[in-house]
Amino acid sequence: MSIRRVNYIWAMVEKSLHDATKMxxxxxxxxxxxxxxxxxxxxxxxxxxxxxQTGNFSAIRRKLSRLIREHSVRLVHPVSQxxxxxxxxxxxxxxxxxxxxxxxxxVEDVFFELVYMPTLIRDQNLSLEVLLVHSExxxxxxxxxxWRRRRWSIHDRRLIDVVNSRLFSEPADFRELLPTSxxxxxxxxxxxxxxxxxxxAAQKMVYCMRKMGTIESVGKRGRSLLYSVPR
Numbered sequence: 179m180s181i182r183r184v185n186y187i188w189a190m191v192e193k194s195l196h197d198a199t200k201m202x203x204x205x206x207x208x209x210x211x212x213x214x215x216x217x218x219x220x221x222x223x224x225x226x227x228x229x230x231q232t233g234n235f236s237a238i239r240r241k242l243s244r245l246i247r248e249h250s251v252r253l254v255h256p257v258s259q260x261x262x263x264x265x266x267x268x269x270x271x272x273x274x275x276x277x278x279x280x281x282x283x284x285v286e287d288v289f290f291e292l293v294y295m296p297t298l299i300r301d302q303n304l305s306l307e308v309l310l311v312h313s314e315x316x317x318x319x320x321x322x323x324x325w326r327r328r329r330w331s332i333h334d335r336r337l338i339d340v341v342n343s344r345l346f347s348e349p350a351d352f353r354e355l356l357p358t359s360x361x362x363x364x365x366x367x368x369x370x371x372x373x374x375x376x377x378x379a380a381q382k383m384v385y386c387m388r389k390m391g392t393i394e395s396v397g398k399r400g401r402s403l404l405y406s407v408p409r
Contacts, residue, residue, distance in 0.1 A: 198337035235291040246303035296389035
């Protein structure tokens with residue numbers, strides 16, 4: 179029961195960001211919230227089904243795997259390149275502070291979600307678009323949040339602006355994220371250093387790209403696995 183409650187609360191928190199992203203992404207002629215094969219699709223654009231996913235990809239993996247059997251589907255995922263933290267009083271209305279978070283998101287952050295479906299992205303009917311956005315996290319002083327946030331609860335996530343996007347139509351498109359300065363055979367550590375990624379982020383990127391078939395394991399250098407782009 180507690181897990182369901184947590185998932186429900188998080189879904190409500192994500193709703194503003196989801197709805198605002200959907201409205202930003204939609205065009206004249208699109209059909210919103212359309213039923214297709216027993217599912218409600220965020221945006222139907224001709225023969226293309228568009229799903230906005232602001233949270234965990236594991237929550238949409240089954241839905242996508244069924245839809246791509248018969249349809250072209252685009253998964254749209256916003257990543258906060260820049261985020262502001264807004265704090266509200268317990269009344270839920272009075273703003274007590276607003277500051278910019280030091281954390282900056284980037285396209286490569288999508289691999290933290292792609293680990294839940296790295297092989298699914300290989301399907302020719304599935305594409306992925308990453309939106310780099312400016313957003314707000316709205317916290318309320320209700321004493322119910324985690325101890326890390328000093329009991330402040332996340333009340334809402336809001337879209338401020340979309341500043342850039344990156345479309346991956348096929349697995350090969352992910353190779354464009356690999357820096358040209360990488361040697362022909364590289365380790366996860368070398369990739370992380372070249373891209374200035376945290377070790378965990380580099381590990382997830384390598385894992386996903388290997389599962390996609392965009393890079394392959396080609397041996398070892400000492401204790402470190404070596405990877406290369408298939409020719």
